[in-house]
Amino acid sequence: MKKLLKSLSKPLWAAMHNFYNFPCESPTLWRLQDFFNRWAVRFDPPTFKVAADSKQFQEIMARSTGLTDLSDHLAILFKESLSSKPELIVELGVGQGESLFVFERVAQICQSKIISVDIVDCNSVGSYDNWFFVQDNDTLFARKFDEWCKERSIIPDIDILFVDTSHCYEHTCEEIRLWFPYLSKRAKVFFHDTNLKRLYFRKNYTVGLGWNNNRGVIRALEDYFQTSFNEKKDFITILQGWIITHYSHCNGLTILERMPS
Incomplete structure (x- = not known):
């Protein structure tokens, strides 16, 4: 799934951004970002449980x-x-x-x-x-x-x-x-x-x-x-x-x- 996420994320976003030419302050683009990130994190959840004395x-x-x-x-x-x-x-x-x-x-x-x-x-x-x-x-x-x-x-x-x-x-x-x-x-x-x-x-x-x-x-x-x-x-x-x-x-x-x- 990580390989699929990696292969799709950049071309998907680049194509969408170029096609619609959204400005970065666009509420639509921010909503798409949040939706995509929630989906991505489901398949590659962040973790911080590493062995450390500090x-x-x-x-x-x-x-x-x-x-x-x-x-x-x-x-x-x-x-x-x-x-x-x-x-x-x-x-x-x-x-x-x-x-x-x-x-x-x-x-x-x-x-x-x-x-x-x-x-x-x-x-x-x-x-x-x-x-x-x-x-x-x-x-x-x-x-x-x-x-x-x-x-x-x-x-x-x-x-x-x-x-x-x-x-x-x-x-x-x-x-x-x-x-x-x-x-x-x-x-x-x-x-x-x-x-x-x-x-x-x-x-x-x-x-x-x-x-x-x-x-x-x-x-x-x-x-x-x-x-x-x-x-x-x-x-x-x-x-x-x-x-x-x-x-x-x-x-x-x-x-x-x-x-x-």
Whole structure:
């Protein structure tokens, strides 16, 4: 049944979407998405009952059974962040708190500080004691980051940087220019929505609705590394002192990890 689901899901949705030319905000398309996902989950139900000694990991695996544009990446985000033993985590874009849910649990283990930035008031999203929320445009805040950290006795060396904001090319280029100078020598950077499109698929073949950002995030990374990437396929490469790992599913997640010096 899984093979049948896999073989039918993408062509079925692509044909339907092209034929009817539904805009992604169409109520009809949202209803079709919900109907299809309920059907798909019946044949491939999500599970999180894995053997693990970590309460935080169990919580994240439980959270990952929800169908969101980041749900497939939560365990990866936790593992990759935890292995860095971060002292400072900076999250650009909070939204409904999916990534923050992970970072709070990493911080509980590593005693990290978390700074989250969003243009919308997300003060109620987090609950970790050492979490700071800043309501601002992240590129404007970057220009005063030094001063802001100094006032709070925080060393502005970022070990984990998570970028999930406008997904627009120019904005992402500006984020790279302004935030990368603050990265520590052992930093990891996560870019979400590096394979953003009107329809995206998760590992269990459920579908989600996105939008066409003209490859904004991945194109900004192509400019930075002066190369081209095929964001539709998973890949690992090494460029300019960075190990680059890309996951194509669930809107795409691209991880940059500094090479050991």
